[in-house]
Amino acid sequence: MNKNKFLLTLMATILVFTGSNTFAEEKVVKWKLAMHWPQTLAPFAWTVLRFSENVEEMSGGRMTIRVDDSNKHKAAAGILDMVGDGQYEMGHTASYYWKGKDINTMPFTTMPFGMTTAEQDAWYYYGGGEALAQEVFSKHNVISHQGGSTGNQMGGWFRKEINSAEDLKGLKMRIPGFAGEVMSELGVAVTNLPAGELYTALERGTIDALEWVGPGMDINMGFHKVAPYYYTGWHEPATDLQFLINQDAWDELPADLQAIVKSAIIVSKSSMYWENYAMSSEAWSKMGVDYPNIKVKSFPPELVAQMKAANAKLIAETSAKDPMFKKIIDSQSEFMAKAREWTKISDYLYLKDNID
Amino acid sequence: MNKNKFLLTLMATILVFTGSNTFAEEKVVKWKLAMHWPQTLAPFAWTVLRFSENVEEMSGGRMTIRVDDSNKHKAAAGILDMVGDGQYEMGHTASYYWKGKDINTMPFTTMPFGMTTAEQDAWYYYGGGEALAQEVFSKHNVISHQGGSTGNQMGGWFRKEINSAEDLKGLKMRIPGFAGEVMSELGVAVTNLPAGELYTALERGTIDALEWVGPGMDINMGFHKVAPYYYTGWHEPATDLQFLINQDAWDELPADLQAIVKSAIIVSKSSMYWENYAMSSEAWSKMGVDYPNIKVKSFPPELVAQMKAANAKLIAETSAKDPMFKKIIDSQSEFMAKAREWTKISDYLYLKDNID
Numbered sequence: 048m049n050k051n052k053f054l055l056t057l058m059a060t061i062l063v064f065t066g067s068n069t070f071a072e073e074k075v076v077k078w079k080l081a082m083h084w085p086q087t088l089a090p091f092a093w094t095v096l097r098f099s100e101n102v103e104e105m106s107g108g109r110m111t112i113r114v115d116d117s118n119k120h121k122a123a124a125g126i127l128d129m130v131g132d133g134q135y136e137m138g139h140t141a142s143y144y145w146k147g148k149d150i151n152t153m154p155f156t157t158m159p160f161g162m163t164t165a166e167q168d169a170w171y172y173y174g175g176g177e178a179l180a181q182e183v184f185s186k187h188n189v190i191s192h193q194g195g196s197t198g199n200q201m202g203g204w205f206r207k208e209i210n211s212a213e214d215l216k217g218l219k220m221r222i223p224g225f226a227g228e229v230m231s232e233l234g235v236a237v238t239n240l241p242a243g244e245l246y247t248a249l250e251r252g253t254i255d256a257l258e259w260v261g262p263g264m265d266i267n268m269g270f271h272k273v274a275p276y277y278y279t280g281w282h283e284p285a286t287d288l289q290f291l292i293n294q295d296a297w298d299e300l301p302a303d304l305q306a307i308v309k310s311a312i313i314v315s316k317s318s319m320y321w322e323n324y325a326m327s328s329e330a331w332s333k334m335g336v337d338y339p340n341i342k343v344k345s346f347p348p349e350l351v352a353q354m355k356a357a358n359a360k361l362i363a364e365t366s367a368k369d370p371m372f373k374k375i376i377d378s379q380s381e382f383m384a385k386a387r388e389w390t391k392i393s394d395y396l397y398l399k400d401n402i403d
Numbered sequence: 404m405n406k407n408k409f410l411l412t413l414m415a416t417i418l419v420f421t422g423s424n425t426f427a428e429e430k431v432v433k434w435k436l437a438m439h440w441p442q443t444l445a446p447f448a449w450t451v452l453r454f455s456e457n458v459e460e461m462s463g464g465r466m467t468i469r470v471d472d473s474n475k476h477k478a479a480a481g482i483l484d485m486v487g488d489g490q491y492e493m494g495h496t497a498s499y500y501w502k503g504k505d506i507n508t509m510p511f512t513t514m515p516f517g518m519t520t521a522e523q524d525a526w527y528y529y530g531g532g533e534a535l536a537q538e539v540f541s542k543h544n545v546i547s548h549q550g551g552s553t554g555n556q557m558g559g560w561f562r563k564e565i566n567s568a569e570d571l572k573g574l575k576m577r578i579p580g581f582a583g584e585v586m587s588e589l590g591v592a593v594t595n596l597p598a599g600e601l602y603t604a605l606e607r608g609t610i611d612a613l614e615w616v617g618p619g620m621d622i623n624m625g626f627h628k629v630a631p632y633y634y635t636g637w638h639e640p641a642t643d644l645q646f647l648i649n650q651d652a653w654d655e656l657p658a659d660l661q662a663i664v665k666s667a668i669i670v671s672k673s674s675m676y677w678e679n680y681a682m683s684s685e686a687w688s689k690m691g692v693d694y695p696n697i698k699v700k701s702f703p704p705e706l707v708a709q710m711k712a713a714n715a716k717l718i719a720e721t722s723a724k725d726p727m728f729k730k731i732i733d734s735q736s737e738f739m740a741k742a743r744e745w746t747k748i749s750d751y752l753y754l755k756d757n758i759d
Binding site: 101104105106107160163164165166168169170171172173174198199200201261262279280281284301302303306307310311313314316317318320321322324325326327328329331332335343345348351382384385386387388389390391392393394395396397398399400401402 | 457460461462463516519520521522524525526527528529530554555556557617618635636637640657658659662663666667669670672673674676677678680681682683684685687688691699701707738740741742743744745746747748749750751752753754755756757758
C-alpha cells in the first residue's frame, strides 16, 4: 500500500467511524401509543401526553412516543389487541374495558366494595398485585402498569331519587366494569354509549342515569344540569387506568430506556391522582354554589346490602368458573382485610373526628 | 506540509477526536446525598437508596448519587446547611426538623388537624404548595421536593391512659413538629431523644410517651411491649419527607438529568407511601395477634377540642409575627376547606358504609 492509498483508506475508515458514531448517538427509538380517550379528555389525555414528554426529556430525545388519540386510531375497543400484536408499542386504557375478552383484566382497575386508592396501591406494588397483573396480561403479549388513578368515583347522576331496589328495576343506566354486572343482576338495563352522546341521552331520557367519574371530570359534561341526584360511590373505590406495553418492543428496549419508561409511568399514575383530587375539590365547591339544586345522596342501607349480596354472588360464580379470577380476588380480599383495619385506625378515625 | 507530516497531523487529530469523544461519553456526574436516617431505617432509607439506584439506571450510569447515612456524616441536624452550602448536592430529611431555623419549612411536612395525604398531595402539586415551598427554601439556596409520605401517623404510645388534659400536664413525651408546640402548650414536657434511645427511655419511664410513625415502623422499635396505649392520630395526618437539592448543583445539571432526578424523586415519594401502607397493614394485623393487650384509643373529644384550640392559638400567634407563615397556612386552609368536602362525599362516606 503506498502512502496515498493508505491515506485514502484511513480517511474512509474515519468517515465510517465518525458516521457510525453519529448514527449511534442520534439513533432514536420511536414508539407509538394508542390512548382510549380523545385528547380533550382531561386529566386522562393530559396524563398520557405528559408521560410522552417526560420520556423524551429524560432520554434527551433518544426516545419519542407518538400519542394517537381515539379520534386518530378510531379503535378504542381494539387497544389490547393492537398493543399485543405490535401495531402500537403502547396503549393507555382501563383494563376493565377488556372484561368481555378476558375477565381477569378487570380487577386491576377497581372492584365494587373493594379497596380504596391507598389500599389498592399498597396491594398492587407491595402486596402481590403487580405479579398477578403480569400473569394475566402476558397471555396477551402485553405488560400492564397502573396508569392513573381517579380515586373514589361517585355513584352517578340520576334523574330520579332511588329509594329501593324496586326503583332500579328497568332503569336504563350507563355503568361499566363489574359494577355494571351487579346493576344488571339487580334489574338495571345496563347500556354503553360513547362519551359524546351521554349528555343528550340523559337530557332526553334515553337513559335515566349514568356514572362517569367525579366532580372534576363530570362538571365539563354538564350532567348536573339535567340529573340532579348525585349518588356517592360503592362501585369504583379506586379506579386505576393502565399503560400497556408490547412485550417484544419492551424486550428490545435498552435497560436505561426501560428504567425511564417505568419511572415515567409511575410519575403519570401518581400525578393524575393528585390532579384529579384537586380538580374534584375545585369543581365540587363550584358546582355546589352554581347548582344548589344538586342533591348528594347515598343509596339506602337495604339497597347497599342487596348490591353487596349481588356482588358477592357474581364473584363466587365467576371464581368457580375461573381459577385465575379466584386467585386475584382472594389476593385482594386477604390484603384488604388487613389494610382496612389500618385504614380504620388511621385516615378513617381522623376524618371522623374532623368531619361534621 | 508533506504527506508524512499531514498523515501525522491527521492521526493526532483522530486521537484527539476519539479521545474527547470517549471522554464525553464517559463523563459521569457524581453527587453525594446526606440522609437524616441510619441506613437500617425502613422504609425511609430504602426510599433514598432506591432513588439513587433509579437515577443511575435511568441515566445509563451517567449520574451517580452516593448516599451517606447518619452514621457516616454524623450531622443529621446540619443537613439543610450542608446542602445549602454545597457540601452535599442533596439531602433527605423532614422539613419540620428545621422549624427552629426557619418556621416556614414546617408546614410542608404536615400540620396538626391538617390535610390528609391525598388532600396535601393535591395541594402541593396542583394547589399552589410547590411554589410556596420554593419561595421558602430558595432562601437557603436549596430546592425542596416532597420525598416520601408516611401517610397518617398514630398519636403515639403511652404508658398510661389519657382521660383529660389534666393527665397530660407534666407528662414527658417525644413529639416533633408543630404538634410538639401544641403539646407543650398543654403542659407536656416535650423532649427529643435519638431514635436509638427511645425504647429504653420509654421502658424505664424516663419518658412517659412518644409518637413515632405507625405500626409498620413502630413494630421494629418494640414500643408496644412497654407502653400498651396506642392513640390514634390528630397531629401528623400526612407526614411527607423532603429531598433537598443544592441550587447551584441543580443549575449545572443538563436538562435530561434534571428530568431524571425530578421523576426519580416522585417515584420514591409515591412508592414509600404505598410501601409504608402495606407495612402498616401487615404489622398491625400481626401486633394485634401477638400483643392482644395493646389498647387502641382516641383522645377524648374534650381533650381534642383543647388541642384544636391550642393549635389555632399557636398558628394565629405565628401568623401575626410572620407573613410568609400566614401565606402558607392560608393557602393550606383554603385548599383544605374545598378538598375536605370532596373527601367527605368520596372516601369518607365510602369507608363509613364499609367499616363497623
